Each structure stands twice: as C-alpha cells, then as structure tokens.
Amino acid sequence: MGLRCCLTFCAVLSVALLNALPASAAPLDPARLVVIGGDLTEIVYALGAGRQVVGVDTTSNFPPEAAALETVGYMRRLSAEGVLSLEPDLVLAAADAGPDAALAQLRAAGVAIAIGPDNPSPEGVLEKIAFVGDALGREAMADALAQRIQADMGLVRAAVSQLDQPVRAMFILSVRGGALMAAGGGTSADAMITLSGGANAVSGFEGYKPLSAEIAIAAAPEVIIAPAHAAKALGGLEAIKARPELVATPAVETDRVLIMDGMLLLGFGPRTPQAVAELASLLHVDFKLPELTGRLEAN
Numbered sequence: 001m002g003l004r005c006c007l008t009f010c011a012v013l014s015v016a017l018l019n020a021l022p023a024s025a026a027p028l029d030p031a032r033l034v035v036i037g038g039d040l041t042e043i044v045y046a047l048g049a050g051r052q053v054v055g056v057d058t059t060s061n062f063p064p065e066a067a068a069l070e071t072v073g074y075m076r077r078l079s080a081e082g083v084l085s086l087e088p089d090l091v092l093a094a095a096d097a098g099p100d101a102a103l104a105q106l107r108a109a110g111v112a113i114a115i116g117p118d119n120p121s122p123e124g125v126l127e128k129i130a131f132v133g134d135a136l137g138r139e140a141m142a143d144a145l146a147q148r149i150q151a152d153m154g155l156v157r158a159a160v161s162q163l164d165q166p167v168r169a170m171f172i173l174s175v176r177g178g179a180l181m182a183a184g185g186g187t188s189a190d191a192m193i194t195l196s197g198g199a200n201a202v203s204g205f206e207g208y209k210p211l212s213a214e215i216a217i218a219a220a221p222e223v224i225i226a227p228a229h230a231a232k233a234l235g236g237l238e239a240i241k242a243r244p245e246l247v248a249t250p251a252v253e254t255d256r257v258l259i260m261d262g263m264l265l266l267g268f269g270p271r272t273p274q275a276v277a278e279l280a281s282l283l284h285v286d287f288k289l290p291e292l293t294g295r296l297e298a299n
C-alpha cells in the first residue's frame with residue numbers, strides 16, 4: 001500500500017473513532033490534551049501541538065518538555081480521577097492503555113477518548129501519525145512528518161540490507177518474581193531486532209516469558225539488549241552480566257551486553273528510523289550509519 005493510500009485509510013479509521021464520540025466531546029483543535037503513550041506524545045510534539053498537552057503518562061519521557069508535565073500514572077494502570085483532575089478536552093490513548101474500567105469511568109464523565117492503532121512496525125508508525133494528525137486537525141503536518149519517517153526508514157533499510165550475517169540477539173524486558181523476562185515472537189523487541197539486521201535468539205514462544213539458564217544457554221545469544229529501566233532495576237550492567245542465566249552466554253563472554261532507552265527502542269514512534277539505525281550500529285560493527293533527516297521541531 002502506498003503512503004498516500006495508507007494515510008487516507010488511517011485518517012478514515014481515526015475519523016470513525018472520533019465520530020463515535022459525542023460531537024461536543026471531540027473538539028477539532030483541543031486546547032487541553034492528555035496523552036497516554038510515549039509514542040503518541042512524541043507525535044503530538046512533532047506535529048507542533050506540544051503547548052496543548054496538559055498531562056501525560058509515565059512512558060512519555062521524550063521530548064524533555066513532555067517529561068516535565070504532570071503525569072497520570074503508568075499507561076496500563078491509569079486512575080480516572082487523575083485524568084479528570086486535568087480537565088482535558090481530549091484524551092489520546094495508546095491501544096494498550098487501561099484498565100478498561102478507568103477508560104469507562106472517563107467516558108461516563110463525558111471525556112472524549114480516542115484510541116490509537118496497535119501495529120508495532122514502521123508501517124504502524126505511519127498509522128499513528130495519521131491518527132494523531134486527524135484527531136488534532138493537523139493533517140498536512142502529519143503527511144509531511146510521515147513522508148520524512150518513510151524516507152528515513154528507506155535509508156535505514158537500504159543500509160541494513162548490505163549486512164551479511166544476522167546477529168543472534170536476546171532482549172530482556174524486565175525482571176518479574178526474580179526471573180528475567182525475555183522477548184519472544186510477536187513483540188516490539190522481536191520486530192526491532194529483525195529490522196536492525198539481527199535474529200531473535202529466543203524462539204518457540206510468543207510474547208515475554210521467564211528466562212531460565214537452560215533456555216539462555218540453548219539460545220546462545222551473541223548480543224543481549226536491555227532497556228535502561230530494566231538495567232537500573234537489575235542493579236546495572238555488571239549485575240546483568242553476573243546473572244546466572246546469562247553468565248555463560250556468548251554475549252556475556254564477549255562483553256556484548258547493551259543498554260538502550262526503552263521508549264526509543266520499543267515505542268515505534270517518530271524516532272523509529274533513529275532507533276533501528278542505533279541498534280544496527282550496536283549489533284554490527286561494520287554498519288554504516290546513514291544520515292537521517294530527523295523529526296519535525298517540537299512546538
């Protein structure tokens with residue numbers, strides 16, 4: 001599907017979502033926005049609507065001015081009272097925002113809520129941009145941003161295509177009940193590894209699963225990747241390398257344990273080309289980093 005067709009389809013879809021709301025509850029140019037989901041927050045700022053944002057969730061840590069705003073909690077553990085206290089004209093929420101009971105409370109209180117698309121891929125980034133652009137009445141800027149993202153992604157994909165051998169990589173999302181949670185198929189981490197010229201060393205399951213020493217040794221990852229928040233929770237880089245599940249892996253033996261910003265890496269927002277390029281450069285020592293155009297200036 002071409003860019004224009006993709007954006008048109010997404011715009012129609014987002015119009016349908018907004019039209020399902022009462023007309024008085026879905027202003028075309030909302031003065032007070034609450035954004036739930038770091039990917040959507042980045043898009044709002046990239047489209048020049050940052051001054052309209054009065055609150056965000058805790059995953060919205062970029063750009064810095066968004067991170068300085070009042071937060072309404074973690075996107076999957078929202079409090080309706082916290083959102084209502086900000087008196088939003090419109091709430092833009094990621095597909096996995098919740099719980100459903102909190103969203104139902106907000107709707108019952110007359111708050112307009114638009115739920116974004118769920119597609120962790122470069123194509124999904126274009127869908128999100130079309131969705132936000134339509135919700136805010138900034139379709140022309142959304143089209144321009146989408147074209148930049150598509151052009152940059154083309155440059156990154158062309159550079160990655162020149163790589164010879166996929167690098168076996170393992171992604172550690174977090175620690176739960178003392179066990180490391182590794183990314184399997186169907187995850188944002190799995191998609192990012194593939195886009196960056198890697199191969200997910202952990203296979204045979206979907207989603208995130210506890211990682212045992214047996215699984216880690218059999219996976220034999222050449223590189224281990226962890227988001228910064230997980231590294232902090234685990235006690236830092238050296239503590240990760242000392243974990244019994246990981247200590248005998250090739251990645252630890254060759255000192256190739258990487259820490260990246262989790263939202264940059266997994267958010268599939270407007271910085272996705274940059275994230276893919278950075279991860280590719282970490283996975284492949286011979287990767288030639290392309291010069292990207294970057295995102296629109298935030299306003």
